[in-house]
Amino acid sequence: MDFTYDDEQDALRDAVRGLIGKAYGDYEKRRQTTKEDPGFDEKVWTQLAEMGLLGLPFSEEDGGVGAGPVEIGIVCQELGRVIAPEPYLSSVVLAGGLVSAVGTPEQRQEILGALSSGESVLAFAHAEPGSRWSDSASAVTASQDGDSWTVSGTKDPVLHGARADVLIVSAALSDGGTGLFVVQGTDVADEGRTGFATYDGGRAARVTFDATAATPLGTAGADVTASIAIVHDITRIMAANQSLGAMETLLAQTTDYLKSRKQFGVTLNTFQALTFRAADMYTSQELTHSLVDWATMVVAAGKPEEVADAAARVGLQVSRGGRHVGQEAIQLHGGIGMTAEYSVGMYTAHLTALDHLLGDAGRHLRVLDATLDEHGVIDPLDRS
Amino acid sequence: MQLQLSAEDEKFRDEMRTFFTTEVSEEIRTTVAEGRELTKEQIVESQQTLNKAGLAVPHWPEEYGGRGWSDLQRHIWNEEMQAACVPIPLAFNASMIGPVLAQFGSKEQKDEFLPKTANLDIWWSQGFSEPDAGSDLAGLRTTAVKDGDDYIVNGQKTWTTLGQYGDWIFTLVRTDPEVKKQAGISMLLIDMRSEGLEVRPIELIDGGHEVNEVWFTDVRVPAKNLVGEENSGWTQAKFLLGNERVGVAPVGSTKRVLARAKELGAALVKDDPLLRARIIELENELLALELTALRVVAHSEGGEPHPASSVLKLKGTELQQAVSELVVDLGGPDTLASGEAGDTESWYRRSTPTYLNLRKASIYGGSNEVQRQIISRTILGL
Numbered sequence: 001m002d003f004t005y006d007d008e009q010d011a012l013r014d015a016v017r018g019l020i021g022k023a024y025g026d027y028e029k030r031r032q033t034t035k036e037d038p039g040f041d042e043k044v045w046t047q048l049a050e051m052g053l054l055g056l057p058f059s060e061e062d063g064g065v066g067a068g069p070v071e072i073g074i075v076c077q078e079l080g081r082v083i084a085p086e087p088y089l090s091s092v093v094l095a096g097g098l099v100s101a102v103g104t105p106e107q108r109q110e111i112l113g114a115l116s117s118g119e120s121v122l123a124f125a126h127a128e129p130g131s132r133w134s135d136s137a138s139a140v141t142a143s144q145d146g147d148s149w150t151v152s153g154t155k156d157p158v159l160h161g162a163r164a165d166v167l168i169v170s171a172a173l174s175d176g177g178t179g180l181f182v183v184q185g186t187d188v189a190d191e192g193r194t195g196f197a198t199y200d201g202g203r204a205a206r207v208t209f210d211a212t213a214a215t216p217l218g219t220a221g222a223d224v225t226a227s228i229a230i231v232h233d234i235t236r237i238m239a240a241n242q243s244l245g246a247m248e249t250l251l252a253q254t255t256d257y258l259k260s261r262k263q264f265g266v267t268l269n270t271f272q273a274l275t276f277r278a279a280d281m282y283t284s285q286e287l288t289h290s291l292v293d294w295a296t297m298v299v300a301a302g303k304p305e306e307v308a309d310a311a312a313r314v315g316l317q318v319s320r321g322g323r324h325v326g327q328e329a330i331q332l333h334g335g336i337g338m339t340a341e342y343s344v345g346m347y348t349a350h351l352t353a354l355d356h357l358l359g360d361a362g363r364h365l366r367v368l369d370a371t372l373d374e375h376g377v378i379d380p381l382d383r384s
Numbered sequence: 385m386q387l388q389l390s391a392e393d394e395k396f397r398d399e400m401r402t403f404f405t406t407e408v409s410e411e412i413r414t415t416v417a418e419g420r421e422l423t424k425e426q427i428v429e430s431q432q433t434l435n436k437a438g439l440a441v442p443h444w445p446e447e448y449g450g451r452g453w454s455d456l457q458r459h460i461w462n463e464e465m466q467a468a469c470v471p472i473p474l475a476f477n478a479s480m481i482g483p484v485l486a487q488f489g490s491k492e493q494k495d496e497f498l499p500k501t502a503n504l505d506i507w508w509s510q511g512f513s514e515p516d517a518g519s520d521l522a523g524l525r526t527t528a529v530k531d532g533d534d535y536i537v538n539g540q541k542t543w544t545t546l547g548q549y550g551d552w553i554f555t556l557v558r559t560d561p562e563v564k565k566q567a568g569i570s571m572l573l574i575d576m577r578s579e580g581l582e583v584r585p586i587e588l589i590d591g592g593h594e595v596n597e598v599w600f601t602d603v604r605v606p607a608k609n610l611v612g613e614e615n616s617g618w619t620q621a622k623f624l625l626g627n628e629r630v631g632v633a634p635v636g637s638t639k640r641v642l643a644r645a646k647e648l649g650a651a652l653v654k655d656d657p658l659l660r661a662r663i664i665e666l667e668n669e670l671l672a673l674e675l676t677a678l679r680v681v682a683h684s685e686g687g688e689p690h691p692a693s694s695v696l697k698l699k700g701t702e703l704q705q706a707v708s709e710l711v712v713d714l715g716g717p718d719t720l721a722s723g724e725a726g727d728t729e730s731w732y733r734r735s736t737p738t739y740l741n742l743r744k745a746s747i748y749g750g751s752n753e754v755q756r757q758i759i760s761r762t763i764l765g766l
Contacts (some may be wrong), residue, residue: 293385316668370663380674
């Protein structure tokens with residue numbers, strides 16, 4: 001049992017921090033970048049590709065690097081630390097993860113190769129209005145005519161759905177179950193893709209398919225709901241890594257502010273009412289850190305049924321801890337924390353977005369409720 | 385990063401689990417499982433069983449019974465012990481005065497006291513807090529004045545847990561009233577049968593007699609019972625209070641109580657979504673706490689404690705209290721009955737006294753406000 005990074009992992013973290021820190025260490029750069037479409041910096045995306053980060057999770061045969069969940073977690077934490085707007089989570093971890101899990105060898109090489117090299121941005125078109133984190137599709141349906149397939153219906157929100165070169169689309173199959181399809185961005189009518197900015201400076205789109213040409217990802221007609229569930233769970237855990245990075249920055253900025261801001265002729269850290277609240281933020285952060293490390297290691301240990309449980313557990317903690325740290329960061333800053341110019345409000349907005357992306361505390365509680373009667377004490381070490 | 389225990393640690397855990405669940409008296413373990421009070425004899429018997437197997441004081445120097453284990457092994461030892469309902473070795477002996485004597489005591493003191501301390505042949509009490517020196521411990525006023533080869537001790541200690549069983553008391557006394565308050569304190573080992581020493585019970589909100597006042601009136605203490613140098617007591621007190629990295633948070637026992645609560649309240653829990661949500665949240669927070677404890681032990685090999693260790697006391701006691709509160713709520717109106725009914729079914733009768741008793745957890749050992757102070761000052765630099 002070991003909670004520390006090895007030398008290579010430390011080096012990876014330093015390298016990512018160096019690159020991303022240069023791009024967004026100054027919050028104003030993030031703010032300017034997210035003001036205009038596509039909402040992220042294509043140059044930074046290319047740099048991430050050059051560093052091998054976009055191919056990190058994928059096997060070498062597929063054009064990737066073949067790194068493990070711990071490495072992906074490190075990248076996500078660093079991106080979270082500066083709330084980098086690049087679509088790493090949605091394009092690489094989620095959409096790329098699905099291609100890796102379900103695609104044929106040829107599809108993996110082609111799609112993941114282009115993703116890893118930075119040539120192509122992927123999006124997972126899955127959520128449907130009102131679907132609330134389901135692993136299956138219902139409003140978007142697939143139709144087969146001989147060897148050719150089409151998809152129809154509306155997906156919303158699709159993260160980076162307007163910019164994406166390739167969409168991985170989930171659709172209800174006529175025989176039941178959910179299939180995944182590859183749709184080229186160019187095959188979707190322009191009026192079918194309505195992009196919008198999210199409240200945290202990100203980008204998403206409403207995408208309407210109308211008998212749009214689609215290629216089955218993996219075996220045609222196969223129900224891949226279980227694969228979607230697993231990749232969702234892994235993405236939840238990586239989103240938790242990203243949230244942890246953001247929480248750490250929020251606390252660091254709050255303590256800096258308490259030490260420098262003066263009122264009544266003294267710095268704010270003179271007031272115990274404030275420093276005690278900062279101490280409680282630290283407690284939330286550290287408990288979150290522990291569960292994030294653990295859940296990431298559960299993924300590394302590779303047992304899908306345990307990954308689902310770990311994803312719900314870390315999700316629950318991140319939901320509680322992230323809201324606590326975000327809300328307190330704004331409160332302890334006072335008025336300045338309310339402004340768009342200053343970073344803590346946007347960090348809190350981003351934590352809120354991540355919280356609702358793949359399930360909030362309520363969703364995780366419901367998942368954990370199903371197994372509550374099946375265990376006595378929980379033993380974190382018994383899992384591998 | 386690796387979740388699995390090494391083969392060696394896995395084997396170690398199995399050995400601990402087997403020992404605790406087979407070698408310690410079943411009756412004692414049942415008493416703990418049901419949340420009933422242990423007698424002095426049971427506490428002594430349990431520790432002696434552990435000590436005979438070399439499991440009472442594994443963190444002491446090896447020449448006095450220590451085992452040279454890693455912090456992780458100590459953590460496993462501690463968790464398995466709690467999981468098996470084995471009472472942990474008496475803290476005053478095993479965690480407090482033992483390590484202090486091993487570090488600061490004279491050769492004579494070590495030889496005289498350490499073996500008996502490990503075996504609980506001597507029951508130690510702690511003489512630190514005073515009516516006017518609680519969180520501000522350095523403000524203590526009990527005096528010790530040199531008189532030939534003796535010290536004459538006068539004053540009052542309070543909150544002396546299980547002092548009614550005590551044979552000896554390690555006591556912080558003021559030996560120099562002229563200097564800065566921390567610089568004038570010494571630690572004396574005092575025989576509780578000494579003339580002029582009186583133990584008076586304090587009744588607590590749970591109706592029990594757990595703590596005491598200890599009064600000193602011209603108590604004569606041989607100077608050889610001074611620990612270390614005169615006026616070095618603050619160093620020893622800080623060592624005693626601050627050297628613990630393992631077992632800071634009562635994770636194992638709180639997990640066990642929560643699992644038992646689920647079992648006892650199963651009929652109620654089954655269909656009550658609010659109770660279920662509450663239990664899930666508690667289980668999750670306990671998991672986060674346990675993993676934090678593991679991070680702390682895994683990071684602190686031979687070095688300074690991991691900064692997150694300060695979180696353990698704070699969150700650990702909060703969860704211990706929250707679980708005790710859940711048990712009361714599961715009992716509902718049945719909990720109004722108090723006192724022992726003498727059967728295992730009457731867990732609810734003990735639930736409210738336990739809940740009330742555990743309010744102490746966020747007060748003792750550095751109150752949770754002191755912990756927040758440590759976090760904000762030492763870790764956050766505020």
